[in-house]
Amino acid sequence: MAMDTHQKLKVLADAAKYDASCASSGAKRSNKGKGLGNATGSGICHSYTPDGRCVSLLKILLTNRCIYDCRYCVNRVSNDVQRAAFTVEEVVRLTIEFYRRNYIEGLFLSSGVVGDSDRTMDLLAEVARRLREDEEFHGYIHLKGVVGASDEALAKAGRHADRISANVELPVQEDLNKLAPEKSIEEAEGAMGFLKSGIDRSKERGRRARPPRFAPAGQSTQMIVGATASTDSTILGTANRLYDTYRLRRVYYTAYSPIPNAHQDLPAETPELVREHRLYQADWLLRFYEFGIEEVVTRDDGNLDLEVDPKMAWALANRAFFPVDLNSAPREALLRVPGLGTRSVAKILKARTRRRLREADLRELRAPVKRIMPFIVAADSWSAAAKRLDAPGLRAEVKPPSQQLMLFEASTSAATGQV
Ligand code: SF4
Secondary structure: OOOOHHHHHHHHHHHHHHOOOOOOOOOOOOOOOOOEOOOOOOOOOOOEOOOOOEOOEEEEEOEOOOOOOOOOOOOOOOOOOOOOEOOHHHHHHHHHHHHHOOOOOEEEEEOOOOOOHHHHHHHHHHHHHHHHHHOOEOOEEEEEOOOOOOHHHHHHHHHHOOEEEOOOEOOOHHHHHHHOOOOOHHHHHHHHHHHHHHHHHHHHHOOOOOOOOOOOOOEEEEEEEOOOOOOHHHHHHHHHHHHHHHOOOEEEEEEOOOOOOOOOOOOOOOOOHHHHHHHHHHHHHHHHOOOOHHHHOOOOOOOOOOOOOHHHHHHHHOHHHOOEEOOOOOHHHHOOOOOOOHHHHHHHHHHOOOOOOOHHHHHHOOOOHHHHHHHEEOOOOHHHHHHHHHOOOHHHHHOOOHHHHHHHHHHHHHHHOOO
16 A cells, blocks of 8 residues: 555654764855745754664655665665655655644755665755745754765755765774675765865855855765764764865764664664764864874774773873863863863853963853862962872762763763763
């Protein structure tokens, strides 16, 4: 019996939940007073559930049929699941209806590969084209960049989407050989390379240029964590290389989620969610705090410390670097203090031009004083800091309670990467 749109939505929204690469920060598409929606400004989608879903986009697959057999994927051709496929028209109608009802602010559209990569990319791009040109929809659109699609097909997508993500899926080719032998990192990087040149060219032409800007919110990718034995060091190494080479806006780390009828090569259990969060924190340190991979990965097995965040792990392993003097240390040293982020450091640098800072000043800055105090000296706290740094129980003192680790940290991971 043929499914109606509502039944398809149930199947295809559920099938899309394994893809976490759908944040919409950075969109600059504005509505000049005509048509629907507006993706300008603060970013419309920063809300994540623990399983990686981004809740204010309509997040669906065009179809969960697929010619490939990636073992980690619920939609692989050999899996016995209910299949469904939207038409382009149905996705356009759903997006407009949901937008008008205020359910969503944009669309995240991915798909299994049907026919071939080009045809699939064309169908996704056609949804975006129709939303923009026929419906005058100015809301956020994030399309999956189908790896293996031609430059022409990717170019169609870039003309109408805010962001495109071509997923690398696993950190090294050996992992793909094992779990998705039809895929290659080289091919994924080919798509990223094409998208990067389109984005660069469009930036050079400026905002008012015609044709309109190409994927103005940039590109991202996703890596599955814990489906293979690759370490966090390897995962972060691949992420770093992709950021540098293709200027990605984000790499999304998705804890492998056991799927029905999983292949025997896959782990039976999901890795601890906190691992995903630690990777986001480490990613943040690498990009914005000038840490190196060998600094954030402090364990001998090449994985991140799960008990404490990577900046704290580095601080505990490098106690000789501390205490850092709040009143005289350079910015780079202050940024190494656990609990001090870029904004707090900027406030400290400004405040200390007017007076010598004391412990109480940290409270005024709303900094997490308990975490920070063992690692700094203020005008009134030299001896206390020195004593606490030497204390054997310091790790236990700064370690977050395990309940907090699971509930708070895992649920905020992709949105903040906070350190
Ligand atoms: S190509 Fe994508 S949808 Fe198809 S099996 Fe692989 S991961 Fe799943």
